[in-house]
Structures are given as C-alpha cells and as structure tokens.
Amino acid sequence: MKNKILLYIPIVVLLLWLVSVQQTLHNAQTVIMPVGGYDPRDLLSGHYLRIQTQYPAATGLSGFGQTMYFCVDDSKLSFAKPENCGLFIAGKNHYGRFDDGISRFYVPEKKALPLERLLRDRSRKAEIVLAVDKNGRVHAKDLLFDGKSWKEIQFPDGIK
Amino acid sequence: MSLSQKINDWVENGILTAEQGAAVVAFERDRKSLLSPIGALILLGVFAIGTGIVALVAANWQDIPDSFKLTVLFALLTGTAYAADAFRSKKLVFEGLLTAEMLLFLAAIGLIGQIYHLHSDAYKPMLFWSFLAFFPLLQTQKMILTAVWEFVFFFAFMLSPWGREFARFLGRHFNTPVTYSAAALFLFGALTQVRKAELFVAPLRKAAIVFAMIPLMFSERLSPTGADAALCFVLAAGAAGYSFLSGKAYKSVYAVCILYACFVSIPKSFLLFFGQTGILIALLFAGVETKRFGFARVMAFVACLRVIAAYFELFGSLLETGGGLILTGLFILGIAYGWHKADRRLKAEKKQ
CATH class of the missing domain: 1.20.1440 (de novo design (two linked rop proteins))
Structure with a gap:
C-alpha cells in the first residue's frame, strides 16, 4: 500500500500546483501594459518570445535586486508597498529598470518568427495582458497587437 | 562468436557437461526474443504508430x-x-x-x-x-x-x-585543486562506512573518488599554501585517526591518509609526481584490503595513466624523433604489461 501511494503522490502534487495556478489567474485583476522583445528558444517549453514590459524608468536608481512596486493607478514606482493604490505590481530593480519577472510568452513554433517581427515593428502597438494577484505577482495572459490578440492575427504567408 | 560455439568451448573445457550444453541451447532456441522476425515486425509497427501519434500531435498542437x-x-x-x-x-x-x-x-x-x-x-x-x-x-x-x-x-x-x-x-x-581533492577523498572515505541506501550512496561515492582523482592526474598549479596544507593535514589526520579507532583492518587507508598529509606539505617540486603516484598506489592497496577489487583495478589503471602522463610531461619532446617514438612505444608497452600483470593478480584475489 505504501509503495502504491509513493507512485501517486507526485501526481497529486502536480494537480494541486495546476489548481493553484488556475485559481491565481482566475482571482487576479487584469491590466494591459506596453511591451517589446526578441525570440530565443526554450528547451523545456517550446518557442517563446522574449519580452519586456515597458514601465517608466526608475531614473537615478542604482543597485540590483531590491524589491520595488509599481502602482498602476498613478504609474509611480516605490520601494515600499504603496498604500491607497487600487492595483500594484511587485518587481525588482535592475539598475534603474523595473523588472516584473515577465520575460517569456510561449507561442507555436510557426508563429514565433512572424510575431517577433511584429514586436520589432515600431508602427505596431504591442501590449501584454497581465493578471495581477493581491500580492502584486503577475502572470502573462495574452499578447495584443493593435488591440487584437495574437491568436486572431492572420499572416500574409498563410500561417494560421 | 555464436552461443552454440561458446557452449562447445565451455563443454570442451569442462565448464558444462554435454547434456547441460544441449539443454542451454534448447532453452535459448525456444525463448521468445524481440530480435526474432515477428518481434522486429511488432517493434516496427509500434514505432510507426508512436511516430504517427507524435507527428499528428505536433502538427496540430496549437489547435488542441x-x-x-x-x-x-x-x-x-x-x-x-x-x-x-x-x-x-x-x-x-x-x-x-x-x-x-x-x-x-x-x-x-x-x-x-x-x-x-x-x-x-x-x-x-x-x-x-x-x-x-x-x-x-x-x-x-x-x-x-x-x-x-x-x-x-x-x-x-x-x-x-x-x-x-x-x-x-x-x-x-577550499581554494586549490589539492584541497578539493583531499575533501573529496575524505567524503569518499566517509561514504564507504555507510551501509544503508546503497542505491543513493554508491553514485555519490563514485563521484567523490572521481573528483578526488582529477587533481592527482596533473602537476600544475597544485602547490598548496600554508592554510590549505594545514586544512588537508587535518582532514587526512582525522581520517587516519578514525580508521585506526574504528578497529577495522584498514591499514592501507592509514597509508593513504599519511601520504596525503605529507603530500600537501611538499612544495611544488619533482617530488610532487611521486607523492601523487604514491597516493594512487596506496589507494589500490586500500581497495584490495577492503575487498573492493573493482576499485583496486580502476586505481591500478589510473596509476598507469598518471605515469604515462608524467612521461609525456617530462619527455614529450622525444616524440619529434623516430628514436624517441620507439622509446615511447616501448615505455607504454611496458606500462601495459605491468598493468596487465597487476590486473590478473587482482582478478585472482577477487576469486579467492
């Protein structure tokens, strides 16, 4: 009986993890932010776009790794958790740049290159839809180009 | 050599009787094998189905x-x-x-x-x-x-x-290779005393001895500083003391520890090579004494490689001449002969 349980414990743990991720996204608030990026390859999860959410620069700040907060209401950065802020995002200071931890957006292999070109195209408005939980942690939900989800974009060379 | 030929050899050398040899051949002939024609077809069919499923899934991944x-x-x-x-x-x-x-x-x-x-x-x-x-x-x-x-x-x-x-x-x-080697050897010694969870301990033991061996194969940048030498001496002395107090007959282990303690005190000189090789040979004897003959055979081989490496370090320029190449070849053959004799002796010890 003990040996049987050992085989199923990891499956239960994986299920619990999946449920917790799903719950976090379900209960989180949504915010849309501008984004830019480039495309490498991840060995474990497939193609992804390397993206960076565009926040106002933390000008004058040096140092690396200190926890910072971005208040979505007034677009201000601070080292302390903002009070009287309806929605805030937690991140780190990377030499004056606010890093929310979002660096990847997974896409199908065929669409990776065309989407990367769209990201680099400055005439297009690229935005990311973020799910933000009550502690300020963010998860990427969708990628928008000129307000349209990447899944709805038709590419001229027939890629669907 | 086919199984039948091997069995004929064994029967001729008295390892099996003729009836036993025939029984083995009959048993193997009747056994189902994946390498039989039907087994190969089954494997091919399963492989085709598996590849097809993977291809279908991959092609339609985004639509799933x-x-x-x-x-x-x-x-x-x-x-x-x-x-x-x-x-x-x-x-x-x-x-x-x-x-x-x-x-x-x-x-x-x-x-x-x-x-x-x-x-x-x-x-x-x-x-x-x-x-x-x-x-x-x-x-x-x-x-x-x-x-x-x-x-x-x-x-x-x-x-x-x-x-x-x-x-x-x-x-x-631990900021020099020799101190890493001493620490890894100490860990190896400690793990030889662990009798439980062999599946987890054995790979760690093997990794520890490999890490311990690597610095002993090279003589560059091995000269320890005073602080490193003191640390290695303490580790070696501690291991030697434990071996003595534990009451087991690990005499060769004391020799390894004492050699290591002396080795780390020697400034970089021609004696370094002898210290390194001495430790490898002492480990060989430790393996024999603790009845780890596989380990002893590996140490014998590693010691031979170290000697060959030292030869090339000292006399590498000889390879540019015909006479030097002949001498090098003779030297390597001599080492191979010595290792072969030692290996046979170890195999015989294991059988006893």
Whole structure:
C-alpha cells in the first residue's frame, strides 16, 4: 500500500500546483501594459518570445535586486508597498529598470518568427495582458497587437 | 562468436557437461526474443504508430485545446503509475514504467509552464522535478536512475541562491585543486562506512573518488599554501585517526591518509609526481584490503595513466624523433604489461 501511494503522490502534487495556478489567474485583476522583445528558444517549453514590459524608468536608481512596486493607478514606482493604490505590481530593480519577472510568452513554433517581427515593428502597438494577484505577482495572459490578440492575427504567408 | 560455439568451448573445457550444453541451447532456441522476425515486425509497427501519434500531435498542437492537453497528460501520468503498480513483479517493465513516469513529470512541468506562460529561474523547475521524482525513485532498483536524479538535484542546487552561497563558502576554505581533492577523498572515505541506501550512496561515492582523482592526474598549479596544507593535514589526520579507532583492518587507508598529509606539505617540486603516484598506489592497496577489487583495478589503471602522463610531461619532446617514438612505444608497452600483470593478480584475489 505504501509503495502504491509513493507512485501517486507526485501526481497529486502536480494537480494541486495546476489548481493553484488556475485559481491565481482566475482571482487576479487584469491590466494591459506596453511591451517589446526578441525570440530565443526554450528547451523545456517550446518557442517563446522574449519580452519586456515597458514601465517608466526608475531614473537615478542604482543597485540590483531590491524589491520595488509599481502602482498602476498613478504609474509611480516605490520601494515600499504603496498604500491607497487600487492595483500594484511587485518587481525588482535592475539598475534603474523595473523588472516584473515577465520575460517569456510561449507561442507555436510557426508563429514565433512572424510575431517577433511584429514586436520589432515600431508602427505596431504591442501590449501584454497581465493578471495581477493581491500580492502584486503577475502572470502573462495574452499578447495584443493593435488591440487584437495574437491568436486572431492572420499572416500574409498563410500561417494560421 | 555464436552461443552454440561458446557452449562447445565451455563443454570442451569442462565448464558444462554435454547434456547441460544441449539443454542451454534448447532453452535459448525456444525463448521468445524481440530480435526474432515477428518481434522486429511488432517493434516496427509500434514505432510507426508512436511516430504517427507524435507527428499528428505536433502538427496540430496549437489547435488542441489546453484543457485537452492537460487531461491527456494527467491520464498518461495516472495510467503509467497504475501500470507500474500492476507490473511490480516484472522488474524490467516496472523500471521502464518508473522511468517513463519520471520523464512525464518533466513534460508536465514544461506543458503547464507553456500554457500559463509561467516564468522562473532555471533551478526552480529542476528542483521541483527532483522533488516529484524522489517518490518513484524510492522504489527503483536501478542505480542509473538514482545517479541521474542526484546529478540533476546537485546541478539545480548549485544554480540556486543557496548553492551559490555554498560555492562561495567552498571557495573561501577550499581554494586549490589539492584541497578539493583531499575533501573529496575524505567524503569518499566517509561514504564507504555507510551501509544503508546503497542505491543513493554508491553514485555519490563514485563521484567523490572521481573528483578526488582529477587533481592527482596533473602537476600544475597544485602547490598548496600554508592554510590549505594545514586544512588537508587535518582532514587526512582525522581520517587516519578514525580508521585506526574504528578497529577495522584498514591499514592501507592509514597509508593513504599519511601520504596525503605529507603530500600537501611538499612544495611544488619533482617530488610532487611521486607523492601523487604514491597516493594512487596506496589507494589500490586500500581497495584490495577492503575487498573492493573493482576499485583496486580502476586505481591500478589510473596509476598507469598518471605515469604515462608524467612521461609525456617530462619527455614529450622525444616524440619529434623516430628514436624517441620507439622509446615511447616501448615505455607504454611496458606500462601495459605491468598493468596487465597487476590486473590478473587482482582478478585472482577477487576469486579467492
């Protein structure tokens, strides 16, 4: 009986993890932010776009790794958790740049290159839809180009 | 050489009787094998089906709903766990299913990360996999699985913030190859005393001795500073003391420890090579005395390689001349002969 349980414990743990991720996204608030990026390859999860959410620069700040907060209401950065802020995002200071931890957006292999070109195209408005939980942690939900989800974009060379 | 030819040899040399040889041939002939024509066709059919499924899934991956992907994944995980439990008495199948389950954990972490665009440092999914895989690992009899798990866990740990802190600690206190070697040898000695959890301990023991051997194979940049020498001396003296007090007949282990303690006190000079080779030979004798003949044979081979490496370090320029090449060849043949004699002696000791 003990040996049987050992085989199923990891499956239960994986299920619990999946449920917790799903719950976090379900209960989180949504915010849309501008984004830019480039495309490498991840060995474990497939193609992804390397993206960076565009926040106002933390000008004058040096140092690396200190926890910072971005208040979505007034677009201000601070080292302390903002009070009287309806929605805030937690991140780190990377030499004056606010890093929310979002660096990847997974896409199908065929669409990776065309989407990367769209990201680099400055005439297009690229935005990311973020799910933000009550502690300020963010998860990427969708990628928008000129307000349209990447899944709805038709590419001229027939890629669907 | 075919099985029939081998059996004829064994019968001629009196290892088997003629009736036993015939029985072995008859048994093997009747045994079903995957290498038979029908087995090959079955393998081909299964391979074609498997490749077709993978190709279909890959081509339509983006059109498959995420919920369906997750359902199939968890169905596969549960099915594999159920099958492993059902086939527990069939060792090969059980081990294969355990390996499949551990690989599916990796697939699950990757798939969930992809669907939900999760982000984290590289070490986190590796540590998570190590945690999940530890449970089926407790039931395996295959050392290769535990060795792979230990490698992944150690690699993930060293990438983590705790691992980086540990590496900084090591760098402060063990900052030359010889001190790493002494510490690894000390760890090896400690692990030889552990009798439980052999599947987990054996790969660690092997890794420890490999790490300990590497600095003994090279003579450059090995001269220890005063602080390193003191640390190595303490480690070696401690190990020698433990061997003595534990009451076991590990006399050769004392010799290894004492040689190491002396070795670290020698400034870089021509004596360094003799110290290194002396330690390797002492380890050989320690292996014989503790009845670890496989280890002793490996030490004999490593000692021969060290001698050859020293020859090339000292007389490498001889290779440019015809006479020098002949001398080098004779030297290598001499070493090979010496190793062959030592190896035969060790094999004979093992049989006794």
